[in-house]
Amino acid sequence: MKVLCLGGAGRICRESILDLVQYSSFEKITVADFNEEEGRKVVEWLNDPRVDFVKINVLDHEDTVNKMKGYDIVMDGTTITLNGLSTACIAEAGCHGINLNGFGAEDESDEVFRRNGKTCVPGFGMTPGVTQMMAMHAANQLDTVDSVRVSHGAFRPIAFSRSITETTTYEYAPHLPGRVVYENGEFVQVPPFARPREIQLPEPYGKTVQYIIPHAETKTLAKALADKQVRLIEVRGTWPAKNMQLVRAMYDWGIMRNDKITVNGAEIGILDCIGEYLFHSKEGQETELYGYSLHVEVIGTKDGKKVQHVLYHTHPASDGSVPGWEKLRAYTRNVGIPMAIATELIAKGRVKGTGVLIPEEAFNPAEIFAELEKRGIHMHEEVTQLGAENESMSVIL
Numbered sequence: 148m149k150v151l152c153l154g155g156a157g158r159i160c161r162e163s164i165l166d167l168v169q170y171s172s173f174e175k176i177t178v179a180d181f182n183e184e185e186g187r188k189v190v191e192w193l194n195d196p197r198v199d200f201v202k203i204n205v206l207d208h209e210d211t212v213n214k215m216k217g218y219d220i221v222m223d224g225t226t227i228t229l230n231g232l233s234t235a236c237i238a239e240a241g242c243h244g245i246n247l248n249g250f251g252a253e254d255e256s257d258e259v260f261r262r263n264g265k266t267c268v269p270g271f272g273m274t275p276g277v278t279q280m281m282a283m284h285a286a287n288q289l290d291t292v293d294s295v296r297v298s299h300g301a302f303r304p305i306a307f308s309r310s311i312t313e314t315t316t317y318e319y320a321p322h323l324p325g326r327v328v329y330e331n332g333e334f335v336q337v338p339p340f341a342r343p344r345e346i347q348l349p350e351p352y353g354k355t356v357q358y359i360i361p362h363a364e365t366k367t368l369a370k371a372l373a374d375k376q377v378r379l380i381e382v383r384g385t386w387p388a389k390n391m392q393l394v395r396a397m398y399d400w401g402i403m404r405n406d407k408i409t410v411n412g413a414e415i416g417i418l419d420c421i422g423e424y425l426f427h428s429k430e431g432q433e434t435e436l437y438g439y440s441l442h443v444e445v446i447g448t449k450d451g452k453k454v455q456h457v458l459y460h461t462h463p464a465s466d467g468s469v470p471g472w473e474k475l476r477a478y479t480r481n482v483g484i485p486m487a488i489a490t491e492l493i494a495k496g497r498v499k500g501t502g503v504l505i506p507e508e509a510f511n512p513a514e515i516f517a518e519l520e521k522r523g524i525h526m527h528e529e530v531t532q533l534g535a536e537n538e539s540m541s542v543i544l
Contacts, residue, residue, distance in 0.1 A: 148494050149175040151218040151242070153203065153225055153233055156185035158308050159247070159272075160224025161192070162476070162483030163490070167222075168195050170521070171491045179203040179214070205233045215240035220494045222486060223247075226310040227317055231255065234267060241265060243493045247272040247486055249363040250325065253503050261502040268498070268509045271489045272482040273439055274299045274384070275363040277460070277519070279505075280512035281443040281526065282368055284544070285456035287512075289447035292372050294379040297364050298346045298357050300440040303478040305390045306431035312422040318360050318384070319394050319403055325361040329369045329380035339398055344383060348440040349459055349527075357383035363505075371507035375447065387434045397421070437465035437474045439481035446533070453533040458544075462524045469523070481524070488518045516544050 150167065154160045155178035167176050178193075178200045180186035186200045205211050205225060211233075215221055221237045223230065223246035231252030237244035238259035246253070249270015260267050270276060278297045286292050306312045317323070319339045327334040328342070341359045348355055362382040369380055385391060397403050397418070405418035425431030445456045463469035465477030472480060489510065492498060498509045516526045526544040 148173050148220075149177070149218045150490060150494065151177045151179050151201075151215055151221045153179045153205070153221055153223045155224060156180035156182045156189055157224050157310065158475070159479045159483045160222070160486075161189045162480045163222060163224065163487040164189065164198070165193060166480075166484050166487035166522070167490065168193050168198065170518075171487065173197065173491070173494070175199070177201055177218070181205075205229055205236060208232070208236055208239075211236040212240045215242055218242050220244065220490055222490045224483075224486070226313055228313065230269070234269070235259075237267065238263065238265070243267065245269070245271055245486060245490055245493060247276075247482065249275050249367075250361075251363075257503040264501050266493055266498050266501055266509070267503045268489060268493065268506060269503065270363040270367075271506055272485050273441060274382075275367070276485050276489070276506055277515065278364055278382075278441055278443055279367060279371070279507050280510060280515045281441065281458040281460075282364070282445055283371065283507050284512040284516075284526075285443065285445035285458060285528075286372055286375055286377075286447065288456065289375065289445070289449050289454060292375040292377040292445060292447040293453075294444075294446045295368055295372070295377060295381075296344070296444040297362070297368075297380075297382045298344075298348075298384065298442040298444075300346075300348050300352050300355050300357075300385050300442075301478065302352065302387055302434065302436045302438045302440070303475060304432050304434045305386065305393065306422060306425035306428075307475060309422075309426060312426060312431075315386075315390075315394065316403065316405070316418055316422065319398060321398070321403055323361055326359060327361070327365055328359060328382075329365055329377070331378055334366070334369075339403070340395065342381065342383075344381075346383065346385075346442050348442055349461055351436060351464075352438070352440045355385045357385045360384040367505040367507055370505060387436060389434070438462065438477040455531045455533055457529045457531075458526060460519075460524060460526050472523075480522075484519070484522055484524065485515070488515060513544075 220243040238256035244267040253269040405416040
C-alpha cells in the first residue's frame with residue numbers, strides 16, 4: 148500500500164505521518180507539500196526508508212492529479228480553503244481520500260469518487276472525527292436520543308501556523324452560514340459567542356465556558372441519528388482563555404469583519420494584518436497550557452428510562468514527562484493521530500461504501516478507541532440514570 152501525505156510539512160500532518168511510520172503497514176509514505184524545504188526536513192526527521200518527498204501545488208490541478216496517481220490513498224492535511232481543490236484532485240486521480248476539516252466542499256467530488264469505486268471521509272481528526280465516534284458509542288446504547296452536546300478545548304497558541312490562524316478567523320466570522328445548531332428537525336444559524344455553556348473538562352484543564360462553533364458534527368450527527376429521533380445537537384469549543392479574550396475583543400470591535408484599510412498606500416484586511424503580527428510574535432506562538440480535551444454529552448432513553456452518557460478523553464501530559472508529547476506536540480499529536488488511524492483503515496478496505504462518507508458511516512467507534520489507546524489516548528465514559536436518585540457509573544473504554 149502507498150500513501151501520499153498532502154500538506155505533509157505542516158505541524159499537524161507531520162504528526163500523522165509519524166504515526167504512519169510507527170504503526171502502519173504502508174510500504175511507501177510520501178510527504179507532499181509546496182514548501183520543499185520544510186517537506187524535506189520532515190523526511191529527514193522521520194528517517195525511514197519508506198518515506199520520500201514530492202513537491203505539489205494543489206492550485207495546479209493537472210500536475211497534482213498526475214502526481215497522486217498510483218497511490219492507494221491521499222491523507223490530506225491542507226487548510227479549509229484548499230480542501231475543495233485538493234479533494235477534486237484526489238477524486239480524479241482515483242485514490243481514496245481523507246482530511247481533517249470536513250466543512251462540506253468535498254461533497255462536490257462525491258460522484259467522481261463513486262465512479263472510481265473509492266472512498267473519501269472528510270473531517271477526521273479529534274474534532275470533527277473522534278467526537279462523532281464518542282457520540283455514536285453513546286447513542287448506540289440508547290433507544291432514542293434527545294440531545295447531543297459536543298464540546299472541546301483546543302489548548303494551543305493562537306497563531307503557531309497560518310492555517311491555525313485561518314481556522315480561528317473562520318470559526319468566528321460574523322455572518323458565517325455554517326455556524327448552526329440542530330433543533331427539532333431544523334438547522335438554526337447563530338452568531339459568534341452564542342449559547343455559552345460551562346463545560347467541566349478533566350484536569351489540568353478544568354471548567355471552561357464554551358460557545359457554539361461551526362463544525363461538521365452538527366450536520367453529520369443529525370444524519371446519523373435521524374432514526375433515534377434526535378431533537379438537539381450543539382457543538383461548542385474553546386481555546387486558551389487569552390485567545391478567547393482576544394477573539395471576543397476583535398469581534399466586539401468589528402475587526403472580525405476583516406474590513407479593508409490602507410497602510411502606506413497598500414490595502415490590507417485589518418484581521419489579516421493582526422493575524423500576520425500574531426504569526427510573528429512571541430504571544431502568538433506560545434501559551435501556558437498545551438493539549439486537547441474532548442467532552443461529549445448524550446441524553447436519551449433506554450428501556451423507558453432517561454439516561455445521560457458523558458464521554459471525555461485523556462492523553463499524555465505536555466510537561467515533558469512523556470517523550471514526544473512536549474508542549475505543542477500534546478496538541479498536534481492529538482489532532483494528527485486520528486487521521487493516521489483512519490487513513491490505514493480506509494486503505495486496508497475496512498470502510499465499506501464509496502463516495503464521500505461521513506465518519507459515522509465509515510468507522511466503528513470501538514475500533515477507533517482501541518487504536519487510540521495503543522498511542523496513550525484513553526476514552527472515559529460516565530453513565531447516569533436521570534431521575535430522583537441519579538445513579539452513576541464510570542468506565543474506561
